[in-house]
Amino acid sequence: MSRYSFITQKIKDGSHVYMPYVLLGYPDLETSYEVAKTLIENGAHGLELGFPFRDPVADGPVIEKAGNIALNNGFTVDAGFQLVARIRALSADVPLTLMLYYNMVLARGVDKFFADCKAAGIDGVLIPDMPPERADTVAPAAHANGIELVFIAAPTSTPERLQKIAAVAGGFVYVVTRMGTTGAVENYSDKLSALFASIKSHIDLPAIAGFGISTPDQARKMIGFGADGVITGSKIVDMTTNNMAEIAPHTKEMVGL
């Protein structure tokens, strides 16, 4: 049984899930391990584990800067998989979703990459620059290794696109709740209820809100719009940089929503 059933069951029981994002290797391997450990020990229902990339076009400036620091401090994909295995050893139940860019999958070789995922204890992989149209290039290798492919839905995703996503998606749907990472940020909040309703009518997976969420208030709003749970990313990086002691109470608060 997939570890994602752990979150699916929680949602069925009427609660919401908190699945924070940890950028592996930031600022160094050991610190990011400690961050993951703190999140799990304080009740996070799942983790997104990011492999740093020099050109993260789907991420904002906080993740990009942190990724460059991680790479300058020597992060490699080999070291990343070793770290994932150590994080898996902390919990047998928590679903671990690896987030990384397509080029890193390609560079390792698709078959080897997904075999490494399985060996390290990964449950799903989210490739933000791989639209569902291109999923056929990795799906056989992913499924051969029991790895789910997780996809993003955006405020601009049409019903036709949600159907394409539904055909290949597993685990959960990562719902981008605002467009863009820099510059003028459009306010989509008036459309979010409709967005979550549309996603749920097309895709039978938990809809987890991410992007631009950092506070419990914002998380509560997303749940109000229909999200089954939330992800925080840049917020964890910020706390890692500025005050690691905040991570435990933040996690407890988010888990309790």
Add this chain to the structure above:
Amino acid sequence: MTATLKNDDFGFFGEYGGTYSPEALMPILDELLAAFRAAEADPDFMQEYLSILANWGGRPTPLYYAGNLSRAYGADLYFKREDLMHGGAHKTNNAIGQVLLAKRMGKTRVIAETGAGQHGVATAMACAKLSMECVIYMGAVDVARQAPNVERMKLLGAEVIAVQSGGKTLKDAINDALRDWIATCETTSYVMGTVAGPHPFPTMVRKFQEVIGREARAQCLAQIGRLPDYALACVGGGSNAMGLFSGFMDDKDVQLIGVEPGGHGLDTDKHGAVLCKGVTAVLHGMKTLGLQDKDGQIFETHSISAGLDYPLIGPEHAYLRDTGRASYVAATDDEAVEALQIFTRAEGIIPALESSHAISYALKLAREQQGKIILVNLSGRGDKDLAHIQAYLAEKA
């Protein structure tokens, strides 16, 4: 629509090309593709595009026989004078086409990336003419080494954003322009400067640059009475080369050669010769070739010319390399500067540093292939490079 190459409407050239973009961009790419296909099939649109190129842009550009160099090197050297295009480079062909399309789509704002500043200038000119708001992303390193073009863009009313991330060159400017577009795509069009990026950009930019090859082929027949033996162009992202090559794609006796930035040499890590040294990569929305490490982290490239300083390549070039229809070589920084000096003094034309890479290889080829006809795309003029060349020569002296 274009029958010359295998290109279904997923935008693949063999295994290269396609669309590898964040979900947030996918609907807008679909919208752009539909708008482009409708526009290119609309005679009124294409007529307006060609009319602006003629009476505002100065087309057709001449085909120039370089008599002094031809006598000195023993082959017939012809140059397609894109340096005489309004704005000083071939980039205007594409910018006017895409800004016209943006207007047709009802967009009010245009963003673009630029390396040497030529595409930024061309886009700023087109936006001024067509009354569109214009924002140009440019790496901070390029802002410093292409100061005259930055001033031109500002004078034309564009906002220039100096990108501080990564190596602060073209790759980073594209990253930030794509991020802007994700946030603003409802009102904004992204005008890509080269035959790269997600579908439909490689196909669309080629379409708007095909005028180079179409004119050059007709001019060769009219002025020489035959087609050239070789057609050469410099290759950064690959738009001026695709423009020239497209005119001769079906003429199998015309050898197509792209000249890449060899930087300090292909045996160093300071070059941008993607077709000579790259491996399969996915970035900036396309599958193509790239210069990267074993984990897939894209390298920062080096070239004396900002316009060639890009670690990826337009996917159609990767396809042409694999199929053998075109071949690709490199010229180093030193060779390009030497060619620029030779060409300037022999012909009284200051070429862009980018184009000087193609000139360098053309001179080498002329020595080896006596009596042949060599056509070179003189993609831009070199005025923008004067300060950079002076500094380079002073350092060498």
